[in-house]
Amino acid sequence: MQRKTRLMALVLVVALASLSSSALAKVTEVSFWSPFTGPDGEVIEQMVKDFNEGEGQEKGVKIDLLIVPWEDYYTKLTVAVASGRGPNLAICHSHRVAGFAGEGALLEFKPATLESSGITQEDYISALWQAGEVNGHRYAVPIDAFPRNLYYNKTLFRNAGLDENQPLDTLEDVILAGQKITNPEAGVWGYCFGVRGSWVQRDFYAYYWQMAPSMFSADYKGVAPEFAETAKRVFQTNLDLIHKYKIAPAEPVAYGPLMAQNKLGIAVSQITELGMLEKSPGLDFGAAPTPLFGEEKATYALGHNFVMPRGRDQTAQKMQAANSFIDWFARHGLEWARGGKVPASYAVLNDPRFAEMEIQSVVASQLDYMRIPPAIPQIPAIDQVIVDNGEAIYAGKASIDEAVDRMIEQIEKILAR
Numbered sequence: 001m002q003r004k005t006r007l008m009a010l011v012l013v014v015a016l017a018s019l020s021s022s023a024l025a026k027v028t029e030v031s032f033w034s035p036f037t038g039p040d041g042e043v044i045e046q047m048v049k050d051f052n053e054g055e056g057q058e059k060g061v062k063i064d065l066l067i068v069p070w071e072d073y074y075t076k077l078t079v080a081v082a083s084g085r086g087p088n089l090a091i092c093h094s095h096r097v098a099g100f101a102g103e104g105a106l107l108e109f110k111p112a113t114l115e116s117s118g119i120t121q122e123d124y125i126s127a128l129w130q131a132g133e134v135n136g137h138r139y140a141v142p143i144d145a146f147p148r149n150l151y152y153n154k155t156l157f158r159n160a161g162l163d164e165n166q167p168l169d170t171l172e173d174v175i176l177a178g179q180k181i182t183n184p185e186a187g188v189w190g191y192c193f194g195v196r197g198s199w200v201q202r203d204f205y206a207y208y209w210q211m212a213p214s215m216f217s218a219d220y221k222g223v224a225p226e227f228a229e230t231a232k233r234v235f236q237t238n239l240d241l242i243h244k245y246k247i248a249p250a251e252p253v254a255y256g257p258l259m260a261q262n263k264l265g266i267a268v269s270q271i272t273e274l275g276m277l278e279k280s281p282g283l284d285f286g287a288a289p290t291p292l293f294g295e296e297k298a299t300y301a302l303g304h305n306f307v308m309p310r311g312r313d314q315t316a317q318k319m320q321a322a323n324s325f326i327d328w329f330a331r332h333g334l335e336w337a338r339g340g341k342v343p344a345s346y347a348v349l350n351d352p353r354f355a356e357m358e359i360q361s362v363v364a365s366q367l368d369y370m371r372i373p374p375a376i377p378q379i380p381a382i383d384q385v386i387v388d389n390g391e392a393i394y395a396g397k398a399s400i401d402e403a404v405d406r407m408i409e410q411i412e413k414i415l416a417r
Contacts, residue, residue, distance in 0.1 A: 026060045028321040031087040031313070033066050035073035039275045043339050047329065055328050061321040063089075077309065081105045086309030089322040092140060094131040094303040099377040101139040107308040107319065109138040117323035123330065128303050128344045131372045140305035141326050142344035144336065146270045147301035147370050148206045149363045150288040151277060156181050156188070156265045168288040171237065174266065178247030181265035190247035192255050193238060193268040200390035201383045202300050203268055207234045209371045210294030220376055222412050231404045235393050237293055239400070250394060259283055271363045274340035287362045297369040303344060342367070378414045385410045 036044045048065045056062060066087070068076050074096070080086045082105075092100065100106050109132075114120070121129050124142055132140030154164040160180040167173055178190025194200045208215060212230040216223060224230075241248045256273065258264035260280035268290075277285055290299035306326050308319060329336075330345040334353055337343045342364045348354055355361055373379045389407045392398035398406075 027062050028060060028317050029062045029064055030089055030318055030322050030325065031064050031066065032089040032322075032325075033068055033073075033077060033087040034091050035068055035070045036091070037067060037069050039339055041067055043335055047332065047335065050332070051325055051328050056325065059321075059324050061324050063325050078105070081309045081311065084310075084312045086311035086314075088308065088311070088314055088318045089325070090307050090309050091143075092305050092307040094128070094140070094142070094305055095373045095379045095383070097132055097140045097305060097307065098134045098375045099380060100307065100309075101134045101137070102377040105310055106139040107310055107314060109141060109308070109323075111138070113320060113323060114138070114141075117320065118327045119323060119330070123346055124344050125346070125349075125367055127301075127367075127370055127372055131303060131375060132305055134375050140307050143304040143306060143329065143333070144341035144344050145301045145303040145367075145370065145372075146272045146341060147299045147363055147366050148202060148268060148270055148290045149299070149366070150266055150291065151259065151269050151273070151285055152177075152266045152288060153259050153262060153264060154284040154286055155262050159262075160265075164286065168266065168291050170291055171293045174291050175241070175245050175247065178241070178266060179245060182247045184246075187263055189249055189253075189258070189264050191241060191266045192248050192253055192258075192264060193241070194252075195250060195394040196252040196391055198383070198387060199268075200394070201386040202270075202302075203238070204231075204234055204386050204390060205371070205373065206290050206298065206300035207237065207293045209298035209300070210292060210296055212294075213296075216374065216415070220374070221415055223408050228404055228408060231407065232400050234293075235390065235400045235404070239393070242394070250396075256280060259285065271342055271360065272340050274359055287359045289362065289366050297366075298371050299366050299369065301366075301370045301372055303372065304341075378417065381414045382411050385414065 032048070034044050045065060048063045052062050077086065077090060119141060125145065128142035128145055132138055132142060150168055152168065157164045157166065157177070162177055162180055166177065168177065174191060180190070182188060182190035194203050208230055211233055212224065212226045214224045215227055242250045255264055255267040255269065256276045259267065259277065260283045277283060308314065308322060331347050333343045333345060333348040334351055337348055337354060337360055338357060342360060343349055343354070349364065385407055389398065389403040393400055393403045
């Protein structure tokens with residue numbers, strides 16, 4: 001009898017082990033690379049955890065997150081894909097999608113597969129959705145956007161006798177407020193913008209598009225006919241803020257600490273910097289849309305996207321599993337927006353809780369005229385040309401005419417590749 005009981009127990013153990021193995025076999029693991037660190041990294045980790053413990057568990061999907069810091073991210077992603085060891089899912093800026101796609105590094109999101117996962121164009125902001133399409137094929141699904149915007153120091157506004165809610169809608173508004181706030185003896189600046197690094201190009205695009213509709217010819221083989229005149233106007237407007245109106249520093253500054261010390265009134269920035277400002281003790285600040293320096297409202301924006309890199313481990317099952325996480329993320333993106341983003345999905349934008357986020361809502365008010373660089377692979381190289389020549393102008397190492405002529409020559413060589 002005891003022998004029979006032991007035999008039945010053994011059969012039960014084997015059956016349970018078999019059942020457990022079968023259940024585990026049904027879990028599809030998706031490797032996911034993210035470059036977000038700091039507060040953003042904490043949020044993405046929590047969101048992955050929430051998915052894995054909730055809807056992911058129900059659907060048999062597990063997201064394996066690896067955080068690779070921004071400074072190494074694109075290099076490591078490129079090397080991994082080239083060697084066939086890329087992740088199943090990754091993050092990519094909108095202006096880099098075309099380049100990766102052109103190199104054959106990304107897999108296409110098939111329309112039928114997206115729809116079966118609940119991902120449809122109608123659920124996303126049009127400009128962000130279109131940025132993921134290259135030559136009629138979809139290689140990215142948007143997560144968010146971060147348009148240019150202004151931050152301003154309410155304490156300095158009050159100290160200068162300005163209404164802390166005074167509009168900063170136009171160039172004239174910025175100059176007026178900047179002049180009233182600037183105090184050279186106290187080391188206080190009224191305004192600052194990017195004179196070094198990637199922000200040179202981001203600010204350039206924002207104001208260029210307010211003055212002209214396109215930087216490039218219709219066939220993308222050269223710059224637009226009005227490029228030279230418009231580019232010179234953008235740089236001259238910014239130089240005037242430094243040298244004519246004397247409200248902005250010519251040298252790069254760490255605008256966050258300056259604002260926190262009540263040494264800076266207005267800064268051109270982006271929504272991703274919100275967390276830094278919120279953590280500045282005692283800083284009383286607000287946000288405003290990008291002011292109108294030209295004739296048509298426009299502002300520059302980039303966005304983060306989900307992409308599926310090509311790799312040996314990429315299967316139809318893993319792609320479908322990745323899509324289920326993408327759809328879930330779009331529906332649960334409120335926390336992502338809270339950290340300093342404009343959400344890409346209407347599910348979050350239309351959530352009453354998003355409307356309660358004052359700064360995010362101000363920045364999101366620009367969505368109708370937000371502009372994203374065209375989906376051509378040469379954009380990162382062109383961006384660098386604008387940065388290099390813009391830096392030379394602001395540093396006094398080249399005249400506007402010299403730098404813009406050089407820009408045109410360099411950009412057209414890049415477009416001819």
